[in-house]
Amino acid sequence: MHTVIPIANAAPANAAAAKPGKVNCTLCSFNRFCLPQGLADSDVARLDQIIARRRRVARDEQLFSMGASFGSLYAVRLGHFKTAQVNIHGEQQVTGFHMAGDLLGMDAIGSGSHNCSATALEDSEVCEIPFGRLQELVMQTPTLMQQFHRVLGREIQREQAIMLFRGSMRADQRMALFLLNMGARYSARGYSAASYQLRMSREDIGGYLGLTIESVSRLLARFRKQGWIKLDNRDIRILDRDSLEALSTGREPGADSGAESGAEACAA
Amino acid sequence: MHTVIPIANAAPANAAAAKPGKVNCTLCSFNRFCLPQGLADSDVARLDQIIARRRRVARDEQLFSMGASFGSLYAVRLGHFKTAQVNIHGEQQVTGFHMAGDLLGMDAIGSGSHNCSATALEDSEVCEIPFGRLQELVMQTPTLMQQFHRVLGREIQREQAIMLFRGSMRADQRMALFLLNMGARYSARGYSAASYQLRMSREDIGGYLGLTIESVSRLLARFRKQGWIKLDNRDIRILDRDSLEALSTGREPGADSGAESGAEACAA
DNA sequence: CGAGCCTTTGATATAGGTCAAATTGGGTGG
DNA sequence: CCACCCAATTTGACCTATATCAAAGGCTCG
Numbered sequence: 001m002h003t004v005i006p007i008a009n010a011a012p013a014n015a016a017a018a019k020p021g022k023v024n025c026t027l028c029s030f031n032r033f034c035l036p037q038g039l040a041d042s043d044v045a046r047l048d049q050i051i052a053r054r055r056r057v058a059r060d061e062q063l064f065s066m067g068a069s070f071g072s073l074y075a076v077r078l079g080h081f082k083t084a085q086v087n088i089h090g091e092q093q094v095t096g097f098h099m100a101g102d103l104l105g106m107d108a109i110g111s112g113s114h115n116c117s118a119t120a121l122e123d124s125e126v127c128e129i130p131f132g133r134l135q136e137l138v139m140q141t142p143t144l145m146q147q148f149h150r151v152l153g154r155e156i157q158r159e160q161a162i163m164l165f166r167g168s169m170r171a172d173q174r175m176a177l178f179l180l181n182m183g184a185r186y187s188a189r190g191y192s193a194a195s196y197q198l199r200m201s202r203e204d205i206g207g208y209l210g211l212t213i214e215s216v217s218r219l220l221a222r223f224r225k226q227g228w229i230k231l232d233n234r235d236i237r238i239l240d241r242d243s244l245e246a247l248s249t250g251r252e253p254g255a256d257s258g259a260e261s262g263a264e265a266c267a268a
Numbered sequence: 269m270h271t272v273i274p275i276a277n278a279a280p281a282n283a284a285a286a287k288p289g290k291v292n293c294t295l296c297s298f299n300r301f302c303l304p305q306g307l308a309d310s311d312v313a314r315l316d317q318i319i320a321r322r323r324r325v326a327r328d329e330q331l332f333s334m335g336a337s338f339g340s341l342y343a344v345r346l347g348h349f350k351t352a353q354v355n356i357h358g359e360q361q362v363t364g365f366h367m368a369g370d371l372l373g374m375d376a377i378g379s380g381s382h383n384c385s386a387t388a389l390e391d392s393e394v395c396e397i398p399f400g401r402l403q404e405l406v407m408q409t410p411t412l413m414q415q416f417h418r419v420l421g422r423e424i425q426r427e428q429a430i431m432l433f434r435g436s437m438r439a440d441q442r443m444a445l446f447l448l449n450m451g452a453r454y455s456a457r458g459y460s461a462a463s464y465q466l467r468m469s470r471e472d473i474g475g476y477l478g479l480t481i482e483s484v485s486r487l488l489a490r491f492r493k494q495g496w497i498k499l500d501n502r503d504i505r506i507l508d509r510d511s512l513e514a515l516s517t518g519r520e521p522g523a524d525s526g527a528e529s530g531a532e533a534c535a536a
Numbered sequence: 537c538g539a540g541c542c543t544t545t546g547a548t549a550t551a552g553g554t555c556a557a558a559t560t561g562g563g564t565g566g
Numbered sequence: 567c568c569a570c571c572c573a574a575t576t577t578g579a580c581c582t583a584t585a586t587c588a589a590a591g592g593c594t595c596g
Contacts, residue, residue, distance in 0.1 A: 093435050110419075145403060153379070155424055163434070167478050220576095470544095
């Protein structure tokens with residue numbers, strides 16, 4: 001299950017500089033979103049040593065599948081992934097979209113086999129972190145242990161936040177929050193919060209927000225007509241952040257001062 | 269935030285033998301559902317030493333509240349808890365029901381403050397495990413580290429399972445699964461899987477299943493009329509486990525052999 | 537024994553799903 | 567480079583599972 005997936009021919013444009021092989025967290029521009037966050041240089045170097053290799057995953061290829069046995073965690077180095085569970089109807093229920101610096105595979109720590117699949121949304125690259133070796137290193141490195149526990153804890157919180165917003169917000173509010181949060185995540189990584197590309201299909205968005213593809217399409221159309229977003233296929237530009245935020249936090253988009261609690265639930 | 273909540277007068281009947289004070293995991297009859305699972309006796313003894321104390325929590329009292337700062341994990345020793353987040357409408361969204369052996373507070377590891385509240389459903393008792401000391405011990409005890417990571421991983425899986433069944437099952441299926449899973453959990457602890465008491469209100473059940481209180485009531489009434497359960501206030505007896513299971517797994521309760529996938533999603 | 541809350545039951549409303557069909561876009565082979 | 571094909575998306579009409587609103591019992595506890 002953990003063999004390198006051969007990539008047919010050309011490497012993706014943005015992977016040009018990456019030769020599969022040893023990685024180097026110290027030099028990785030996303031290390032502050034990843035396991036090395038907050039670690040001393042010497043500890044990062046030790047982390048480097050246990051990381052098996054980089055591994056390319058072509059678009060639509062699975063990094064791991066539901067039920068696959070667990071051996072490693074994966075840090076997204078480049079590209080985008082979705083994680084999904086299939087429900088009793090055979091549809092994909094998307095549990096998250098993941099970008100550079102995000103850690104994948106934590107769902108399998110509890111049982112030793114993956115609870116969801118991870119699929120590349122574009123040609124991507126991950127760092128493979130053998131879990132056994134990570135545990136050994138964690139034993140020897142207090143700051144790494146703390147950081148690892150923090151990452152696991154954040155995953156728990158992320159899922160609680162998804163439950164909360166799926167369970168209690170209207171479809172349009174969920175969509176608004178989704179668009180804003182994707183922007184926020186890009187912003188944290190140095191890209192524009194207002195203008196980005198949706199890497200996933202409408203179906204994936206629906207699977208994430210708990211909506212049908214038709215509803216997703218209608219909502220985006222409505223936001224566009226209202227002048228809140230500009231949408232060109234999968235390129236999106238947020239034109240009226242305030243209205244989206246007003247909608248997602250409960251006060252109606254007409255927007256005077258609202259009474260509702262200003263919960264800033266996380267999404268995506 | 270971590271002071272002992274004084275209990276007005278009588279201890280709950282089932283807590284009769286428990287003097288608040290030092291605990292002893294070795295003797296605790298629920299240790300195999302809890303952190304000590306799989307640990308050598310000597311390691312359990314060390315775990316005993318870091319556990320601060322037992323702490324009583326009266327019915328309706330909060331063990332911790334949303335936003336409270338994080339210092340300890342808590343193992344339920346006795347009684348029942350619910351954990352809940354409040355949504356943008358001010359309603360409680362229940363994220364779980366917890367019984368003896370379950371660990372509470374893991375949602376706070378990521379951020380240092382609690383993401384949900386934990387409320388006792390009856391007079392209860394927990395063991396307080398200071399997180400800092402636990403981390404120290406984890407560093408010195410490989411088996412404890414593995415077990416702790418397993419517990420965190422299971423929490424992640426538990427939440428994914430909740431997402432899955434909330435997002436893709438009909439109301440009646442969710443209810444059926446809920447009743448069966450509560451039974452399974454009691455069964456694992458040596459009690460009857462078919463006959464138990466619902467410790468939570470209809471409102472809490474609704475908050476957990478993503479339903480209104482009226483829907484909960486109607487569904488239970490329907491199950492009763494169909495002869496699948498016997499319901500006397502909060503005492504429930506499962507009379508027709510097969511029909512409930514058939515419903516929850518997708519084949520209609522009429523029940524010949526079904527075509528659907530037999531996903532055995534976890535709940536509660 | 538009374539008040540208030542929890543629960544049940546009925547009637548009605550609606551958000552979003554389902555089904556169906558048109559349109560668009562992107563890739564691909566000639 | 568262009569025509570064509572297939573998949574993704576959009577749009578419309580209608581429907582249904584649950585929510586909402588309303589009111590009437592029952593427990594429980596003071």
